[in-house]
Amino acid sequence: QVQLVESGGGSVQAGGSLRLSCAVSGYTDSKYCVGWFRQAPGKEREGVAAINRDGSTRYADSVKGRFTISKDNAKNTLYLQMNSLKPEDTARYYCAADIWVDALLDRYEYNYWGQGTQVTVSS
Numbered sequence: 001q002v003q004l005v006e007s008g009g010g011s012v013q014a015g016g017s018l019r020l021s022c023a024v025s026g027y028t029d030s031k032y033c034v035g036w037f038r039q040a041p042g043k044e045r046e047g048v049a050a051i052n053r054d055g056s057t058r059y060a061d062s063v064k065g066r067f068t069i070s071k072d073n074a075k076n077t078l079y080l081q082m083n084s085l086k087p088e089d090t091a092r093y094y095c096a097a098d099i100w101v102d103a104l105l106d107r108y109e110y111n112y113w114g115q116g117t118q119v120t121v122s123s
Helices: none
Strands: 003-007 010-013 018-025 033-039 046-051 057-059 067-072 077-082 091-098 117-122
Touching (some): 003 091, 018 091, 046 077, 057 067
Parallel strands (some): 010 117
Antiparallel strands (some): 018 077, 033 046, 033 091, 046 057, 067 077, 091 117
16 A cells, blocks of 8 residues: 655745655555645646656756755655745645656646645745
8 A cells, every 4th residue: 555644844934945755655666656746725736846767857847946856765755845935835735656657747647645735935
Protein backbone atom coordinates (compact mmCIF):
# COMPACT_ATOMS: atom_id res chain seq x y z
CA GLN A 1 0.00 0.00 0.00
CA VAL A 2 1.56 3.27 -1.13
CA GLN A 3 1.27 6.08 1.39
CA LEU A 4 2.41 9.70 1.25
CA VAL A 5 2.56 12.08 4.20
CA GLU A 6 3.33 15.76 3.72
CA SER A 7 4.75 18.14 6.30
CA GLY A 8 6.39 21.55 6.50
CA GLY A 9 3.59 23.88 5.54
CA GLY A 10 2.87 27.08 7.41
CA SER A 11 2.45 30.82 7.19
CA VAL A 12 5.15 33.11 5.85
CA GLN A 13 5.46 36.66 4.59
CA ALA A 14 6.04 37.41 0.92
CA GLY A 15 9.67 36.92 0.01
CA GLY A 16 10.14 34.22 2.62
CA SER A 17 10.94 30.53 2.28
CA LEU A 18 9.48 27.19 3.29
CA ARG A 19 10.54 23.60 2.73
CA LEU A 20 7.91 20.93 2.31
CA SER A 21 8.59 17.25 2.89
CA CYS A 22 6.73 14.18 1.74
CA ALA A 23 7.49 10.77 3.25
CA VAL A 24 6.77 8.01 0.74
CA SER A 25 6.23 4.38 1.73
CA GLY A 26 5.07 1.23 -0.01
CA TYR A 27 7.48 1.10 -2.95
CA THR A 28 10.17 -1.57 -3.03
CA ASP A 29 12.72 0.68 -4.74
CA SER A 30 13.19 4.30 -5.79
CA LYS A 31 11.98 3.84 -9.38
CA TYR A 32 8.79 5.85 -9.29
CA CYS A 33 7.59 9.29 -10.28
CA VAL A 34 6.73 11.87 -7.65
CA GLY A 35 5.38 15.38 -7.82
CA TRP A 36 4.08 18.35 -5.92
CA PHE A 37 0.70 19.82 -6.72
CA ARG A 38 -1.26 22.68 -5.20
CA GLN A 39 -4.85 23.76 -5.00
CA ALA A 40 -6.08 27.20 -4.01
CA PRO A 41 -9.71 27.79 -3.00
CA GLY A 42 -11.96 27.85 -6.05
CA LYS A 43 -9.20 26.73 -8.40
CA GLU A 44 -8.21 23.45 -9.96
CA ARG A 45 -5.32 21.43 -8.62
CA GLU A 46 -2.21 22.26 -10.61
CA GLY A 47 1.20 20.70 -11.01
CA VAL A 48 4.08 22.57 -9.41
CA ALA A 49 7.14 20.34 -9.79
CA ALA A 50 7.89 16.67 -10.35
CA ILE A 51 10.70 14.15 -10.62
CA ASN A 52 10.68 11.33 -13.15
CA ARG A 53 11.96 7.78 -12.57
CA ASP A 54 15.29 8.75 -14.14
CA GLY A 55 15.69 11.75 -11.85
CA SER A 56 14.81 14.38 -14.42
CA THR A 57 12.68 17.25 -13.17
CA ARG A 58 9.89 19.40 -14.49
CA TYR A 59 8.59 22.72 -13.13
CA ALA A 60 5.56 24.86 -13.74
CA ASP A 61 6.51 28.18 -15.34
CA SER A 62 5.08 30.05 -12.36
CA VAL A 63 7.66 28.58 -9.96
CA LYS A 64 10.76 28.20 -12.12
CA GLY A 65 13.77 29.80 -10.48
CA ARG A 66 12.02 29.98 -7.10
CA PHE A 67 11.14 26.37 -6.21
CA THR A 68 13.43 23.35 -6.19
CA ILE A 69 12.26 19.74 -6.02
CA SER A 70 14.54 17.01 -4.71
CA LYS A 71 14.32 13.43 -3.56
CA ASP A 72 16.33 11.52 -0.99
CA ASN A 73 16.12 7.90 -2.08
CA ALA A 74 17.73 6.62 1.11
CA LYS A 75 15.02 8.27 3.20
CA ASN A 76 12.21 7.81 0.66
CA THR A 77 11.42 11.47 1.09
CA LEU A 78 10.51 14.14 -1.41
CA TYR A 79 11.22 17.80 -0.78
CA LEU A 80 10.08 21.11 -2.20
CA GLN A 81 12.23 24.10 -1.33
CA MET A 82 10.19 27.23 -1.91
CA ASN A 83 11.97 30.57 -2.00
CA SER A 84 10.81 34.10 -2.84
CA LEU A 85 7.27 33.12 -1.97
CA LYS A 86 4.42 35.22 -3.29
CA PRO A 87 0.82 35.59 -2.05
CA GLU A 88 -0.30 33.75 -5.18
CA ASP A 89 1.61 30.69 -3.95
CA THR A 90 -0.97 30.35 -1.17
CA ALA A 91 -2.62 26.94 -1.53
CA ARG A 92 -2.82 23.47 -0.10
CA TYR A 93 0.17 21.51 -1.37
CA TYR A 94 -0.05 17.82 -2.12
CA CYS A 95 2.52 15.24 -3.09
CA ALA A 96 1.62 12.46 -5.48
CA ALA A 97 3.32 9.33 -6.78
CA ASP A 98 2.97 6.58 -9.35
CA ILE A 99 5.16 4.05 -11.08
CA TRP A 100 4.84 5.41 -14.64
CA VAL A 101 3.78 8.91 -15.59
CA ASP A 102 3.77 10.36 -19.08
CA ALA A 103 2.99 13.97 -18.23
CA LEU A 104 4.70 14.75 -14.95
CA LEU A 105 2.59 17.80 -14.06
CA ASP A 106 -0.77 16.26 -15.00
CA ARG A 107 -2.67 15.41 -11.83
CA TYR A 108 -4.71 12.76 -13.61
CA GLU A 109 -1.56 10.68 -14.17
CA TYR A 110 -1.11 9.96 -10.46
CA ASN A 111 -3.01 7.40 -8.41
CA TYR A 112 -1.46 7.96 -4.98
CA TRP A 113 -1.86 11.17 -3.02
CA GLY A 114 -1.10 12.57 0.38
CA GLN A 115 -3.53 14.60 2.48
CA GLY A 116 -1.79 17.89 1.80
CA THR A 117 -0.21 20.67 3.82
CA GLN A 118 -1.33 24.29 3.86
CA VAL A 119 0.96 27.11 2.72
CA THR A 120 -0.15 30.67 3.33
CA VAL A 121 1.86 33.64 2.06
CA SER A 122 0.88 37.09 3.30
CA SER A 123 1.74 40.36 1.57
